[in-house]
Amino acid sequence: MLKKAIWRILEAGSAAWMNRYVPPLRDNGWFRSRREDRCVDGAGEPLPWLAYPAIDFLERRVSPSLSVFEYGSGASTLWWARRVRSVSSVDHDASWAGKVAAQAPANVEVAHVPLDGTSAYARHILAQGKPFDIVVIDGAERVACVAPAMSSLTAAGVIVFDNSERPEYQEGYRQLGAGGFRRLELVGMAPLIDYQIETSIFYRPGNCLGL
Template sequence: MLKTFVKLVGNARPLADLINNGPLSEDGWFLSWHRKESIDAQGKPIPWMTYPAIEFLSRHLPKNIRVLEYGCGNSTYWWAARAASVVSIEHDPDWYARTRPKLPPHCTLKHISLENEGDYARASLAYDHAFEIVVIDGRDRASCLQHCPQALTDDGIIILDDSWREHYQESIRKLLSKGWRRIEFIGYAPISSARGETSIFYRDGNLLGL
């Protein structure tokens, strides 16, 4: 790795190509790192999950989906551009107040105080087969993962970001034991300098055709 970097530094052209024309530039990673914001190469908001997951979802998401999201932000704007409706659960009152006025009318933002295994994680239980997608990218993710399946339609999917974390694995095993399957998207994500993992959980007849 060090030898490769030394060679690149010694030859400015491949290094310039990497910065100006490589995948990190095309995906917008350099811009996101500079601005410390989850955005693409054009400065548009994108979810803070791995680029392979974003690319896959961009290609395969059907129209008129309904989304329940844990953790609001740039991802909410991205989902709003693709969904018939979005319900976002946010625990931080300041972030809630800052984000809510910017959302389009078909997005609903709910503030629920955070308590492990409390009302925040159980928010999905208020819905019965109401969403095609549940996105878990907020807090208390292991508990959210356990409670969310009943909120999904029969063809619905669950998206869990940072799914490599050890304290999520027991909830993941429980979900898989109930007939769910998993596909992992591993790679770089906006802002972050380390590779991450985003997982999609699905069943037969899912809306992505997996």
């Protein structure tokens, strides 16, 4: 009798877990991303490799007039390209940058800048000669990218910092806080992986996302 009672409790708990978590993961394409080993939604369309709550938030807030700069290119580049005016991406991997560029539409520029021991990769944004509404820090040398990113934002600009749960990026968060940025932390599952991550949006008053 005791074994049956324990089994019923476990079954009820399992059903509750399935009802709570499986439909959202199915709807946002997590199962498909795992099966196909790529960042896609349920329809096979590209998704950024960010926490799902961050993707959902950005989907509702971005507008076609915005410009985006990305540290790190990929499926996110294609996702942004369909939603904003222009996307500029820099990647340290030449082969990967070439693959992304080959799939990208006309409003996207993908540059390859190797990690050569200088600050060329982090400072590539400064060479663009224009400010951006959104800067995504999701590539290499993330702490080094913070200062150039801050100086390359429009007055309403925001920074999307992925994997912001990682303690090794604390100096970057400190710089952003000292620069007057507030932080919105969005935690959840993400395409491809089976654990939760955090994506943070750093913003100031009067920003382009209405925060």
